[in-house]
Amino acid sequence: MRVALRRIAIGVLITVYGVCLAADVLAPAGYATQFRDSPGAPPSRAFPLGTDELGRDLLSRLLYGTRLSLVLAPAAALLATLLAAGAGSLAGYAGGWLGAGVLRVADLFMSLPWLFLLLTVRATLPLNTRPEDSVLITFLLLGLLGWAAPACVVAAAAGTLRGSEFALHARASGVSNARFILVQVLPNLKPVLLAQFWIAVPVFILSEANLGLLGLGVGEPLPSWGNLLRGLESLHALQTNPWLAAPAALLLIVVACFHLVVPLEDYSK
Amino acid sequence: MQVTRSLVKRALRMLLSIVSVVLLGGLIAAGIMQLAPGFGVDARELDPRLNRDSVEAIRAARSREGNPLGFYFRYLHRIAHGDFGVSQSLGRPVAELLAERVPATVRTVTGGVLCGWSAGLGLALLACLVRTGVLDAVSGTLSAFFLCIPSSVLALFLVFLSPPERRVSTSVTLAIALVVFPRIYRFSRGILGQVLLMPHLLAARARGLPSGRVLFLHALPAAAPAILALGGVSLSVALSASIPIEAICDWPGIGQLAWQASLERDLPLLLILTLLITVVVVTANSMASLVGELTPGGAAK
Numbered sequence: 001m002r003v004a005l006r007r008i009a010i011g012v013l014i015t016v017y018g019v020c021l022a023a024d025v026l027a028p029a030g031y032a033t034q035f036r037d038s039p040g041a042p043p044s045r046a047f048p049l050g051t052d053e054l055g056r057d058l059l060s061r062l063l064y065g066t067r068l069s070l071v072l073a074p075a076a077a078l079l080a081t082l083l084a085a086g087a088g089s090l091a092g093y094a095g096g097w098l099g100a101g102v103l104r105v106a107d108l109f110m111s112l113p114w115l116f117l118l119l120t121v122r123a124t125l126p127l128n129t130r131p132e133d134s135v136l137i138t139f140l141l142l143g144l145l146g147w148a149a150p151a152c153v154v155a156a157a158a159g160t161l162r163g164s165e166f167a168l169h170a171r172a173s174g175v176s177n178a179r180f181i182l183v184q185v186l187p188n189l190k191p192v193l194l195a196q197f198w199i200a201v202p203v204f205i206l207s208e209a210n211l212g213l214l215g216l217g218v219g220e221p222l223p224s225w226g227n228l229l230r231g232l233e234s235l236h237a238l239q240t241n242p243w244l245a246a247p248a249a250l251l252l253i254v255v256a257c258f259h260l261v262v263p264l265e266d267y268s269k
Numbered sequence: 270m271q272v273t274r275s276l277v278k279r280a281l282r283m284l285l286s287i288v289s290v291v292l293l294g295g296l297i298a299a300g301i302m303q304l305a306p307g308f309g310v311d312a313r314e315l316d317p318r319l320n321r322d323s324v325e326a327i328r329a330a331r332s333r334e335g336n337p338l339g340f341y342f343r344y345l346h347r348i349a350h351g352d353f354g355v356s357q358s359l360g361r362p363v364a365e366l367l368a369e370r371v372p373a374t375v376r377t378v379t380g381g382v383l384c385g386w387s388a389g390l391g392l393a394l395l396a397c398l399v400r401t402g403v404l405d406a407v408s409g410t411l412s413a414f415f416l417c418i419p420s421s422v423l424a425l426f427l428v429f430l431s432p433p434e435r436r437v438s439t440s441v442t443l444a445i446a447l448v449v450f451p452r453i454y455r456f457s458r459g460i461l462g463q464v465l466l467m468p469h470l471l472a473a474r475a476r477g478l479p480s481g482r483v484l485f486l487h488a489l490p491a492a493a494p495a496i497l498a499l500g501g502v503s504l505s506v507a508l509s510a511s512i513p514i515e516a517i518c519d520w521p522g523i524g525q526l527a528w529q530a531s532l533e534r535d536l537p538l539l540l541i542l543t544l545l546i547t548v549v550v551v552t553a554n555s556m557a558s559l560v561g562e563l564t565p566g567g568a569a570k
Contacts, residue, residue, distance in 0.1 A: 111290050111554065112543070113509060113547060116527055116539070210513045214421065255417040260413075
């Protein structure tokens with residue numbers, strides 16, 4: 001059952017990725033193009049999901065926004081995973097004071113209320129920050145702040161490799177520590193790193209969505225799931241235009257698919 | 270005597286760890302702020318009603334703050350003397366704002382964490398006890414559903430769906446509980462599932478020991494340290510979720526204050542809020558691990 005769901009989830013993710021990467025071809029209009037005579041228009045042949053209050057085609061914005069979130073969230077997760085791989089394998093394999101030191105720093109990062117930290121850094125961005133820069137900074141911060149928890153998991157896994165027989169053989173044959181970490185430890189940590197990557201992606205997507213809904217995420221006119229969700233803020237608008245919930249529905253489906261890709265037992269690590 | 274001495278030693282070590290993590294955490298926060306491109310820029314400089322002298326005065330006040338590290342150490346010095354500073358955006362002492370807002374957040378976060386834990390752990394225990402595919406599927410789907418919704422959207426729907434007579438605090442507490450619940454459920458279910466597969470528990474079940482007895486007397490104590498360690502994490506999750514939830518529900522707590530301070534670029538207020546939350550999270554994490562060590566499962570390790 002779980003395997004079947006996993007296959008379906010991978011299929012859905014591939015489809016969503018395929019569609020949003022082809023946004024330039026599939027989108028009926030540009031994400032910032034305004035149709036001033038049709039603000040808040042209901043779905044029609046010209047606007048399949050209607051338009052927002054500024055007359056921008058919602059389907060186009062959804063496609064471009066999905067592309068942005070689905071490309072940058074995995075990029076941030078990759079950054080966090082790479083940092084975790086470096087720090088975790090060093091801590092786990094080296095052990096001793098160096099390992100303890102790295103784990104202390106990871107503990108320190110995990111103790112920081114990172115959403116508060118993110119708000120603080122967002123607050124110090126200049127008012128004239130370009131939307132493209134704001135989106136990169138948002139996801140870069142997510143990647144830089146998200147390495148600590150995966151690093152602890154990687155360190156635990158690397159620690160078990162340290163005591164294994166092949167590590168003993170390698171040390172006995174004079175393999176250097178750096179070479180052993182790069183050639184032996186990291187490839188053996190691939191399943192752990194992959195699981196941590198898949199766990200981080202939905203976390204970053206949801207963080208961006210929360211920040212966007214609060215007006216602290218990706219700057220307009222660039223669309224992202226976060227600022228598209230702001231269409232939900234008015235109950236009246238939602239009751240008259242239920243298609244405004246389309247970004248929320250797509251977000252729910254995609255995040256669920258990311259969670260399904262990770263085996264359940266990886267959550268208890 | 271030996272046990273008391275060991276406990277005192279552990280408590281002192283914990284206290285030292287809390288102080289050092291808070292100080293270093295604040296330093297990291299200040300360091301990251303220094304790297305932000307707009308550090309030192311004041312939105313008031315763009316106010317067209319201010320003349321050149323006023324803008325210069327604002328710039329001079331900013332430059333007096335110096336770099337964020339200097340600002341951080343001066344700020345720590347002031348805090349040590351009981352002066353939490355004045356909020357730039359609200360023009361009120363930070364201590365006064367905290368006294369107003371902290372009780373509101375404490376009430377909702379405590380309620381939310383307790384409800385989330387009760388639901389998550391209760392459902393995980395029930396799933397392990399009953400061991401039917403249907404219950405596992407239903408509880409798994411339910412937890413996955415709430416795990417996939419951003420906390421702000423959850424808060425928004427709770428506000429929409431709440432009857433007018435329901436108090437805002439109930440919606441905030443419920444939203445926090447729904448954020449905490451899936452994490453507790455999935456982690457507890459995973460850990461309990463692994464513990465129940467341990468050879469001595471498989472043997473106990475094979476010998477006909479009742480499932481409830483195996484679960485509550487053997488599996489739960491063994492899993493307790495790991496599950497209790499989630500106590501600090503769940504508080505951290507709840508406090509982070511309180512920012513969007515309080516902002517959406519218009520609940521006058523710490524989360525809403527942090528959001529307002531962020532929009533108004535009120536750095537002193539944000540720094541003190543970050544430090545305050547760090548203290549709470551570190552203390553909760555330390556307490557959780559200490560309690561975990563004191564459980565039979567933790568003591569056995």
